[in-house]
Amino acid sequence: MLVAAGTGLWVWQGLGSLSKPVAMEEPMLFDVPAGTAFSDVARQLKSRGLVEDSLWVRVFGRLYPDKARIKAGEYEFVSGMSATAMLEKMVAGDTKHWSVQFIEGWTFQDMRAALAATDRLKKLTSEWSDAQIMEAVGAEGEHPEGRFFPDTYLFTSSESDLDLLKRSYRRMEAVLAEEWEGRAEGLPYDSAYEALIMASIVERETGAPHERGQVAGVFVRRLQKGMRLQTDPTVIYGMGDKYKGRIGSRDLRTHTPYNTYRINGLPPTPIALPGREAIHASLHPGSGTALYFVARGDGTHKFSNTLAEHQKAVRAFQLNRRSDYRSSPAPDKDEKE
Numbered sequence: 001m002l003v004a005a006g007t008g009l010w011v012w013q014g015l016g017s018l019s020k021p022v023a024m025e026e027p028m029l030f031d032v033p034a035g036t037a038f039s040d041v042a043r044q045l046k047s048r049g050l051v052e053d054s055l056w057v058r059v060f061g062r063l064y065p066d067k068a069r070i071k072a073g074e075y076e077f078v079s080g081m082s083a084t085a086m087l088e089k090m091v092a093g094d095t096k097h098w099s100v101q102f103i104e105g106w107t108f109q110d111m112r113a114a115l116a117a118t119d120r121l122k123k124l125t126s127e128w129s130d131a132q133i134m135e136a137v138g139a140e141g142e143h144p145e146g147r148f149f150p151d152t153y154l155f156t157s158s159e160s161d162l163d164l165l166k167r168s169y170r171r172m173e174a175v176l177a178e179e180w181e182g183r184a185e186g187l188p189y190d191s192a193y194e195a196l197i198m199a200s201i202v203e204r205e206t207g208a209p210h211e212r213g214q215v216a217g218v219f220v221r222r223l224q225k226g227m228r229l230q231t232d233p234t235v236i237y238g239m240g241d242k243y244k245g246r247i248g249s250r251d252l253r254t255h256t257p258y259n260t261y262r263i264n265g266l267p268p269t270p271i272a273l274p275g276r277e278a279i280h281a282s283l284h285p286g287s288g289t290a291l292y293f294v295a296r297g298d299g300t301h302k303f304s305n306t307l308a309e310h311q312k313a314v315r316a317f318q319l320n321r322r323s324d325y326r327s328s329p330a331p332d333k334d335e336k337e
Helices: 002-019 039-048 054-063 084-092 108-116 130-136 161-181 192-205 210-225 232-244 248-253 275-282 308-318
Strands: 028-032 073-077 099-100 152-155 292-295 301-304
Touching: 002 054, 039 054, 039 084, 054 084, 073 084, 108 192, 130 161, 130 248, 152 161, 161 275, 161 292, 192 210, 192 232, 210 275, 210 292, 210 301, 232 248, 232 275, 275 301, 292 308, 301 308
Parallel strands: none
Antiparallel strands: 028 073, 099 152, 292 301
């Protein structure tokens, strides 16, 4: 009886050690490859200094088999966690998530560069062509520009860049379909894709979010009247690598499929990633009579009803630019800091 009691006390104390908080100087990443045995996890916990003896982890797994069914993945342990809490985390599959952000107004090439530079993400598409990527996401033959939804995407170390591209593509499909279903009447679009093209232009033209509806309204009215859009971002997109930060009069005269100073209607594809707000604005354009706008230099625009008013605004805001001229709003105090 004494031996049994002593053994029971010994086991009770050993298992109790698994409930003690573990001190760490910084969070620790703990990787469990697929197919890893529970005994191997126990040994790894010991080698990383997270338990005093792997024996008690193995005993714990024998006594509580439901709490030993760990899932593969990369886990983050923080100071103050106990070994049992770590095991619970691995049984729940509560893996570490990383993030990558796709910004409104980015091009598809910007997206690809962001994915290539993202750590902890498996790279499957780095050497693929755009056409191969579109085929892989289920959109064979489609142009990639504007077809992916800009947002912050979380991922685990077991996921790939293709997984995120598929998720972003499906999200854009869903958002566009939802916004198209609730669109205003009388719009000059034959398809949701044309609305997406317009949304990408609105996204690139708008520095101040509250102006999206007004900008969309100007472009929609110009289309309805058979006027050319004459918007610089489309010219820049059509220039490709030739664009070095400035547009000259020669660039405005050069014919490309995207130069809306030379072509009628919309360009053939989107020119950037539009967010939901830009898509909504393009499908619910602001009312009014303005047909022109020019950047003021503070991130907002001066809207004009007539060409004469517009030319006057151009002289005021473009030909005599202030030293602090900017095409987007100034960051607020917190952003500066």
